[in-house]
Amino acid sequence: MLSKEAEKFLRNLRLELISRGKREKDIQEIEAELRDHLIEAEANGQSVESITGNSVKAYIRSISEELPRNKGFIKYSILLLVYLLGVFIIPDLISGDFELNTSVILYNLAVLIIGTAATIISLKKIVQKYGDSKKTYIGLFLFYAPYMAALVGGQFIIRNHPGIVLAESNFIVNLIIGAILLSIFIIVTLILKQWFLAIFIFLMCLPSVPEIIGKISTGGSILEGESYLIISGIILIAVNITVMGILMYTSKKEDKKISH
Amino acid sequence: MSVSDQMMKGLLDGAILGLISQGETYGYEILEKLKERDFPEISDGSIYPVLLRLSKKGYVQTELKKSDTGGPKRKYYTITDKGLEELAVFRNKWSYLNKGMNNLMRSVEDAK
Numbered sequence: 001m002l003s004k005e006a007e008k009f010l011r012n013l014r015l016e017l018i019s020r021g022k023r024e025k026d027i028q029e030i031e032a033e034l035r036d037h038l039i040e041a042e043a044n045g046q047s048v049e050s051i052t053g054n055s056v057k058a059y060i061r062s063i064s065e066e067l068p069r070n071k072g073f074i075k076y077s078i079l080l081l082v083y084l085l086g087v088f089i090i091p092d093l094i095s096g097d098f099e100l101n102t103s104v105i106l107y108n109l110a111v112l113i114i115g116t117a118a119t120i121i122s123l124k125k126i127v128q129k130y131g132d133s134k135k136t137y138i139g140l141f142l143f144y145a146p147y148m149a150a151l152v153g154g155q156f157i158i159r160n161h162p163g164i165v166l167a168e169s170n171f172i173v174n175l176i177i178g179a180i181l182l183s184i185f186i187i188v189t190l191i192l193k194q195w196f197l198a199i200f201i202f203l204m205c206l207p208s209v210p211e212i213i214g215k216i217s218t219g220g221s222i223l224e225g226e227s228y229l230i231i232s233g234i235i236l237i238a239v240n241i242t243v244m245g246i247l248m249y250t251s252k253k254e255d256k257k258i259s260h
Numbered sequence: 261m262s263v264s265d266q267m268m269k270g271l272l273d274g275a276i277l278g279l280i281s282q283g284e285t286y287g288y289e290i291l292e293k294l295k296e297r298d299f300p301e302i303s304d305g306s307i308y309p310v311l312l313r314l315s316k317k318g319y320v321q322t323e324l325k326k327s328d329t330g331g332p333k334r335k336y337y338t339i340t341d342k343g344l345e346e347l348a349v350f351r352n353k354w355s356y357l358n359k360g361m362n363n364l365m366r367s368v369e370d371a372k
Binding site: 037067 | 286287288291303304305306308309312313316327333334335
């Protein structure tokens with residue numbers, strides 16, 4: 001079979017093409033073709049350098065230039081960024097803790113731009129270097145542990161240093177906006193058949209439910225009209241669960257049909 | 261990219277198309293044939309971006325067949341009608357270019 005260097009080159013090629021948004025089918029085809037070439041080349045005593053020349057990067061770039069980009073790549077990248085923004089904001093809205101201030105804006109921008117770029121670059125570097133091995137998992141942990149700590153630390157800082165407050169925190173308004181946004185996010189992710197993303201954002205909001213019930217049950221300070229709005233918010237969440245349940249059930253049914 | 265590199269890039273497309281026109285073949289075999297015919301300054305991997313380009317333009321078609329090395333299925337290339345038309349144009353232009361460049365380079369040598 002192939003040498004470690006050849007396998008490493010093919011892995012790098014695959015990762016690079018994926019990160020450049022190339023189509024899965026094209027990636028598989030070129031990888032298989034180069035694998036076939038390398039098997040024959042190594043059997044004849046040639047090395048990976050015979051294919052790549054002086055620069056692996058330049059060679060991968062020359063292959064990448066000839067492959068069309070997946071049309072949905074940019075669209076899905078933008079949708080994913082919007083989804084991440086939703087994951088950060090919606091749970092706070094639902095719990096009624098959300099307050100629009102300069103710190104929140106800066107924090108979310110930093111997480112979206114710097115955090116996403118750092119995650120993609122780090123993941124790529126770690127997998128390129130260690131491949132499918134234990135070291136990769138250790139590397140991922142070493143990246144994610146401080147990253148998560150930074151996220152939590154950042155939340156702590158922005159709560160204590162809100163900067164300029166642009167919109168005051170209001171439990172009712174936050175809950176309604178949060179519930180509507182959550183509905184939209186869940187419905188869109190389900191339409192795109194991204195079950196995991198729908199469940200994930202829902203689970204992120206779930207810890208807020210006892211808090212909402214608590215606030216409603218304390219009664220007194222909440223006006224009658226506002227109670228109605230809270231209830232409608234909860235109903236919206238209940239609708240989400242039902243829609244999600246129905247869609248998951250029908251999807252599983254379809255999968256079963258296909259497998260038969 | 262230097263002038264000579266750009267020239268080689270263009271010629272390699274025509275050379276590979278010419279080789280594929282002679283019968284069904286695959287990546288490694290194309291490379292071996294190029295080397296047999298003393299095609300200059302070619303790094304082994306440079307044929308694959310060319311093959312992708314030829315395929316994208318519809319000059320060649322591909323078919324996956326079982327490999328005799330026991331590896332993954334091998335991709336075989338054959339020329340299409342569009343590829344044959346392009347090859348005829350290439351050959352025509354090449355013969356003019358070859359003649360013209362030889363005349364020009366001879367006069368450059370005479371000037372020395």
